[in-house]
Amino acid sequence: MKNRTRTIKIFISILFLWVCGHLIYITIDGLTDKNTQADIAVILGNKVNEDGTLSERLEKRMECGLALYHSGRVKKIIVSGGLGKEGFYEGDKMKEYLIKHNVPDSIIIVDNLGSNTLATVNNTLKLKDSLNFQSIIVVSQYFHLTRTKMLFRKHHFENVSGVSPKYFELRDIYSLLREFVAYYVE
Numbered sequence: 001m002k003n004r005t006r007t008i009k010i011f012i013s014i015l016f017l018w019v020c021g022h023l024i025y026i027t028i029d030g031l032t033d034k035n036t037q038a039d040i041a042v043i044l045g046n047k048v049n050e051d052g053t054l055s056e057r058l059e060k061r062m063e064c065g066l067a068l069y070h071s072g073r074v075k076k077i078i079v080s081g082g083l084g085k086e087g088f089y090e091g092d093k094m095k096e097y098l099i100k101h102n103v104p105d106s107i108i109i110v111d112n113l114g115s116n117t118l119a120t121v122n123n124t125l126k127l128k129d130s131l132n133f134q135s136i137i138v139v140s141q142y143f144h145l146t147r148t149k150m151l152f153r154k155h156h157f158e159n160v161s162g163v164s165p166k167y168f169e170l171r172d173i174y175s176l177l178r179e180f181v182a183y184y185v186e
Helices: 002-031 056-070 090-100 117-126 142-154 172-185
Strands: 038-044 074-080 108-111 136-139 160-163
Touching: 002 142, 002 172, 038 056, 038 117, 056 074, 056 090, 056 136, 074 090, 074 117, 090 108, 108 117, 117 142, 136 142, 142 160, 142 172
Parallel strands: 038 074, 038 136, 074 108, 136 160
Antiparallel strands: none
16 A cells, blocks of 8 residues: 555656646747747737737737837748637738738738647648748747647748747636647647
8 A cells, every 4th residue: 555655656746747847848948039030920819809809918929920020030921810709810800910010911921720729830831832931930828839839840840939929817827737738639
């Protein structure tokens, strides 16, 4: 009985250390901006409010993407998201936001079928030849970047980095735990 209890304690301790280590890695990786340049930014969608405005989380992502474009770090922008339960295509609303902030229509590519991270990765990579890009900067919340970059690399696209807005909310605790699980499931 003592050996079994000890084995369970060791297992739980190892599991706890693994989860904590991974969450620390996700956080550091997601908050680190290496100031790279890329051919294209891929901004992942999020909730559009019932009145058609962007949620604060999505607006912060868009501000981050705008900063990349206006500083010359990216040449084109893909906005990717699905049809939200509010009845709006995230990609279309994201494009409207960029145009209102002086980004030319000609450099914005809309992916309205990016209803989840894997779909966004697949849809982006389908555009690789037609858009002729060799490098990507992914824009999303910090906790989401590690898995997104991993999915691009899993699909043989290595030149990918990430940038996140400096926007934090209590919900991030849940999101970090969800990302831990999703990283190993996808």
